[in-house]
Structures are given as structure tokens and as C-alpha cells.
Amino acid sequence: MSDMSYESVMSRKAQIMRASIGIEYDKYELEGIGFDYEGLMSDTAYPMEEITAIQRETGVGNTPLVELKNITRLVREISEPGKGARIFLKDEAANPSGSFKDRRASVSVARAKELGYRGVIAATSGNYGAAVASQAMKRGLKCIVIQECYDRTGTGQPEILEKARACEAYGAEVAQLSVGPELFYYFLLLLEETGYFNASLYTPFAIAGIESLGFEIAQQSRRVIGKDPNFVLATHAGGGNLTGTARGLIKAGAEKTSVIGASVDLSGLHMASDRDFNRKSFTTGHTGFGIPFAVFPDRSDVPRNAARPLRYMDRYLLVKQGEVFYVTEMLARLEGLQRGPAGNTSLTAAIALARELPEDSTIVVQETEYTGAGKAPSAQLTFARKNGVKVVRGDPLTHDVPGKVIAIPENPSQIKYTELGLDRLRESYIRELIKRQIVPSEKDLDYLAREIKLTRDEAARLLKEVSR
Amino acid sequence: MMARRGQWVQIHSILLKAGERAPSVPSDTADVPLELRVRGFLQDGSASIGQVVRILTAAGRLVEGALEIIEPRHVHDFGDYVPELSQAGDELTIWLAGGDENE
Numbered sequence: 001m002s003d004m005s006y007e008s009v010m011s012r013k014a015q016i017m018r019a020s021i022g023i024e025y026d027k028y029e030l031e032g033i034g035f036d037y038e039g040l041m042s043d044t045a046y047p048m049e050e051i052t053a054i055q056r057e058t059g060v061g062n063t064p065l066v067e068l069k070n071i072t073r074l075v076r077e078i079s080e081p082g083k084g085a086r087i088f089l090k091d092e093a094a095n096p097s098g099s100f101k102d103r104r105a106s107v108s109v110a111r112a113k114e115l116g117y118r119g120v121i122a123a124t125s126g127n128y129g130a131a132v133a134s135q136a137m138k139r140g141l142k143c144i145v146i147q148e149c150y151d152r153t154g155t156g157q158p159e160i161l162e163k164a165r166a167c168e169a170y171g172a173e174v175a176q177l178s179v180g181p182e183l184f185y186y187f188l189l190l191l192e193e194t195g196y197f198n199a200s201l202y203t204p205f206a207i208a209g210i211e212s213l214g215f216e217i218a219q220q221s222r223r224v225i226g227k228d229p230n231f232v233l234a235t236h237a238g239g240g241n242l243t244g245t246a247r248g249l250i251k252a253g254a255e256k257t258s259v260i261g262a263s264v265d266l267s268g269l270h271m272a273s274d275r276d277f278n279r280k281s282f283t284t285g286h287t288g289f290g291i292p293f294a295v296f297p298d299r300s301d302v303p304r305n306a307a308r309p310l311r312y313m314d315r316y317l318l319v320k321q322g323e324v325f326y327v328t329e330m331l332a333r334l335e336g337l338q339r340g341p342a343g344n345t346s347l348t349a350a351i352a353l354a355r356e357l358p359e360d361s362t363i364v365v366q367e368t369e370y371t372g373a374g375k376a377p378s379a380q381l382t383f384a385r386k387n388g389v390k391v392v393r394g395d396p397l398t399h400d401v402p403g404k405v406i407a408i409p410e411n412p413s414q415i416k417y418t419e420l421g422l423d424r425l426r427e428s429y430i431r432e433l434i435k436r437q438i439v440p441s442e443k444d445l446d447y448l449a450r451e452i453k454l455t456r457d458e459a460a461r462l463l464k465e466v467s468r
Numbered sequence: 469m470m471a472r473r474g475q476w477v478q479i480h481s482i483l484l485k486a487g488e489r490a491p492s493v494p495s496d497t498a499d500v501p502l503e504l505r506v507r508g509f510l511q512d513g514s515a516s517i518g519q520v521v522r523i524l525t526a527a528g529r530l531v532e533g534a535l536e537i538i539e540p541r542h543v544h545d546f547g548d549y550v551p552e553l554s555q556a557g558d559e560l561t562i563w564l565a566g567g568d569e570n571e
Contacts, residue, residue, distance in 0.1 A: 142526075144527045149505075152500040156544070158544040158545075158547075161544040162544055165542045168526065172527070173506065173525040173526040174506070175505075176505040176506065177483070177504055177505075180490070180493055180502050182484055182490050185484070186504070194527070272492070272494055273496055274497040275496045329553055330560055333557045333564070334560055373546055374545070377550070378547040378548065378553060379546050379547040381553060382550065385548075391550065392552065393556070409556070411559075
């Protein structure tokens with residue numbers, strides 16, 4: 001039996017990964033810091049028609065695009081005359097397990113089946129677990145989902161407990177861990193023990209699965225609105241949602257559509273802290289994932305992450321926890337839709353953004369998710385209070401403090417975004433590389449420019465500035 | 469309380485002790501062990517809470533750990549009545565209805 005100590009298992013990472021994904025990542029490494037991203041995507045993923053065919057087999061995709069007419073009317077009432085974009089919502093909750101994650105899981109699981117694996121493993125505390133479980137069962141594969149779920153007292157985040165229930169309902173095994181990044185260690189151990197497929201969120205297949213979402217948005221918008229949307233807003237965490245959606249939009253020819261990321265601002269809370277764990281009222285879609293994954297995507301559970309959000313992001317907007325709860329309530333009360341939390345983060349940013357835009361512009365909020373016990377705002381706010389977080393009515397901009405105070409807006413005019421400038425993220429991207437002794441040089445400039453969405457000259461200038 | 473063979477149970481085990489945690493974790497996390505909880509069907513004849521047992525998980529794995537809960541129920545719910553949220557919702561409903569709720 002092989003050594004199960006932390007250091008020993010981590011040192012076997014490369015071989016475990018190779019055996020569990022079936023991709024020779026080394027083949028795509030370039031001289032210098034980069035790798036051939038498009039080569040990796042086109043060789044190992046599937047073209048759009050095949051993605052769609054795979055997804056139709058298990059009832060994934062083709063979700064409705066719903067116009068939020070009452071919310072748009074409310075936005076116009078609190079905006080200057082002539083302002084207030086039309087807001088549409090892609091109702092991804094209509095997927096089999098209730099979120100866009102089915103798109104991601106469907107292609108991963110199909111690939112696992114094709115390659116002859118007996119089962120799949122995913123490390124996720126989110127909807128992806130339920131999606132992998134649901135897809136695996138449909139294709140007759142075993143499934144294990146590993147969650148970071150409990151703090152030191154054995155208290156579980158209600159939203160994560162709900163995901164565990166959903167996974168078990170589909171027939172998956174759920175391994176629930178206490179707080180800590182060593183979840184990855186256990187993930188490797190299980191891959192080794194079972195020989196199952198690594199249904200990572202970040203493989204080329206997983207990201208290709210999301211491309212159909214962007215593709216559908218473009219097609220539906222042309223049919224429903226008569227043009228491509230001006231803006232697509234994606235809740236941003238690990239980067240796959242935004243990356244896949246943007247790539248799908250580009251494949252559909254919607255090149256002019258701006259892709260904007262939105263996250264809940266959880267600054268000040270440490271993601272690996274046992275104490276902070278249950279003071280977060282959002283388990284994903286927040287800055288604790290959003291920023292680290294944007295500035296160093298290759299921190300993921302595969303050798304090269306296929307989710308590379310800085311390549312596609314046009315702007316990055318942050319909103320507060322209380323605003324998202326308020327907007328979740330608004331979606332129920334004004335549009336008759338109980339959804340979320342995930343998509344409601346980008347909906348919150350959309351409402352704030354819509355106020356600045358002319359009435360003939362359009363925003364598509366690109367996902368919703370099923371809601372219920374553990375996920376509903378009342379569940380999360382009750383849990384927050386139990387963990388010593390205050391819940392008040394007040395202007396989130398001045399009152400909201402992550403881990404301490406959740407301020408529910410007093411009126412819709414208090415829904416505002418704060419913008420995190422992309423240049424700051426680009427600088428951090430370069431710093432993160434340097435921190436790891438991956439120092440970009442002149443010959444890496446083309447790659448670097450593509451990675452952070454700049455021209456070669458701009459990238460050269462930024463690199464010089466940061467290296468100084 | 470005793471669990472019978474074949475019953476659905478939850479077990480608990482320590483994966484990494486407090487001193488064995490990854491070097492990168494903050495001190496409040498490093499000070500506690502990495503714990504695992506997993507559910508499955510009890511393989512032993514019978515067992516009481518705290519006893520080390522083996523279970524068969526839904527994926528068909530045999531896992532060993534201390535028996536923690538017999539037939540665990542899902543305890544998460546919709547939470548308490550939250551007046552701040554309910555009030556916000558009512559304000560929006562009143563707006564949609566066109567103004568004053570008393571008219």
C-alpha cells in the first residue's frame with residue numbers, strides 16, 4: 001500500500017492526475033511560461049454540435065430566456081429619464097439538477113464513459129456536485145463528491161448541506177470534510193484508490209460544456225430581442241462560468257457583446273480559516289474565489305486550467321451580501337421566480353449597471369439556480385445570525401462588513417456595484433507568476449497579452465512596470 | 469442506541485491530525501484536525517455510537533470510522549422568520565401594486 005501522508009500523496013499528484021483525466025497536458029506546454037490553450041481546447045474538447053448532442057441526450061440546456069419586465073420598470077423609475085436597460089435572465093434552473101453546472105458535468109461524464117472509467121469524482125461544495133451526480137447516474141457511472149462542509153464544531157454551512165442532500169438523492173457518495181485546502185489531498189487519495197475519472201470543474205470538457213450557454217444566449221437574443229445583447233453578466237468564482245459563456249458567445253459570432261463578471265465582496269474573510277468559514281453567507285460567487293482564480297488560474301485541480309477568465313472579462317463588478325439577498329427577494333416578489341443565490345449576484349450587478357445605460361440597451365444575466373432549504377435567504381440570514389453576524393436594514397455601501405454585518409438595502413436605489421479595475425487584476429496576475437518563480441520574459445509576451453487581454457505593447461509596458 | 473448491520477449510518481474519522489496540516493493553512497485551521505464525515509450501510513453486526521465500524525458507501529467503497537449518527541436526517545431548513553427580509557419584500561409588493569397598501 002502506498003504512503004498516505006500529506007507530503008507523499010501530494011508528491012504523486014502528477015501521476016494521479018494523468019491517470020484520472022486522460023489528457024497529456026505536457027504536450028501543450030510552450031517554451032517559457034505559457035501553454036497552447038486553444039490547441040488544448042480544440043484537441044481535447046468537442047465542437048459545438050457535439051456538445052449540444054451530448055447535452056440533449058441527458059436533457060441539458062435549451063433553457064428559457066426570460067425578460068424581467070417588472071424589475072426593468074423599477075430600474076427605470078429610479079434612473080434618470082431615458083436610462084434603464086432591459087434585463088433578461090437565462091433560467092438555467094431548468095436544467096436537470098437545477099443549475100448551469102449540468103452543462104459542465106454532462107460533457108465530463110460523457111467523456112469519462114467514453115474512456116471506460118467506472119466512476120467519477122468531483123471536489124466541490126457547490127451545485128457542480130449535484131450536476132455530476134445526476135449526469136453520472138444517467139450514464140450508469142458511480143459518483144463520489146467531496147465537499148468542504150463543516151467547521152471545527154461539526155456545524156455545516158446550510159447551503160452545502162443542501163448540496164450534499166441533492167447528491168445523495170441522485171445516488172452519489174458524499175465525503176464531507178472540515179475546513180481546509182487539504183481537501184485536494186483527500187481528492188487525490190480517492191482518485192488513486194478508486195481509479196475513477198477526475199470530473200474537475202476545470203478540464204477542457206467542463207469548460208466546453210458551458211460554451212453552449214453563451215451560444216444559446218446569442219441565438220435566443222437574436223430571436224427574442226432582435227440583436228445580440230450589449231452585456232452578458234456572469235457570476236464569477238472559479239472562472240469557468242465566465243470563460244465558457246464568453247467562448248460560446250464568440251463562437252456564435254456575438255463578438256461585440258461585453259462580458260462582465262460579478263462577485264459578492266467578501267474581502268477580509270480568509271478562505272482557509274476555520275473561524276471565518278461559517279461567517280460567509282455565500283459559498284461561491286464571491287471574491288474569495290473570484291480574485292485568486294482570475295489572477296492565477298492554474299491553482300486548480302488540473303495541471304492547466306481551461307477556465308481563464310482574464311482572457312475574456314471586460315469588467316469586474318462587486319456587490320454586497322445584503323444586496324444579493326434583497327435582489328433574491330425582489331426576483332420572487334416582482335417576477336414570481338424563486339431562484340438563487342448564485343445567479344442573483346450577477347442580477348444585482350445588472351440592476352445597478354442598468355441604471356446607467358440607455359433604455360434600448362440590453363443585459364442578459366446568464367444563470368439562475370434552483371433554490372430551497374439551506375439556500376433561501378431566510379436560511380442563510382438565520383445561519384448568519386447564529387454565527388454572530390448582524391442583519392440590519394441599511395445602505396450596504398456604508399453598513400455591510402463581511403463576517404460582521406449584512407445590510408439589506410432600504411430601497412432599490414441603494415443597489416450599487418463597486419468596480420474592481422482590470423488593470424489591478426492584471427498586475428496581480430503578473431505578481432502571482434513572479435511569486436512562484438515563473439518569471440515572464442520578452443518571449444512570453446504574446447502569451448501574456450492573450451492571458452490578460454491586452455495588446456503585446458500594453459502587456460510589455462505592464463510587465464516592465466510590475467517587474468520594477 | 470445500537471445500530472444494526474445494514475443500517476444507514478454516518479461515520480467520522482480524522483484524516484490529518486492538528487500537527488499534520490498543510491503548511492499554508494492559517495493558525496486557527498492548523499490547530500484542529502482535518503475531519504471526514506461520510507455515510508453508508510453498516511457492515512458490522514451491531515455497534516454503538518463512538519465505536520469504530522466499517523460502512524459500504526453509495527459508490528461501493530468500504531470506509532472505516534467512528535459511528536456518529538444512526539440514520540442521519542437532513543437538518544438544514546428554511547431558517548427563522550427574518551423581519552428585515554419580509555419587510556423588504558412587502559415594500560416591493562406594494563410598489564408593484566401601485567402604491568399605498570391601504571388604498
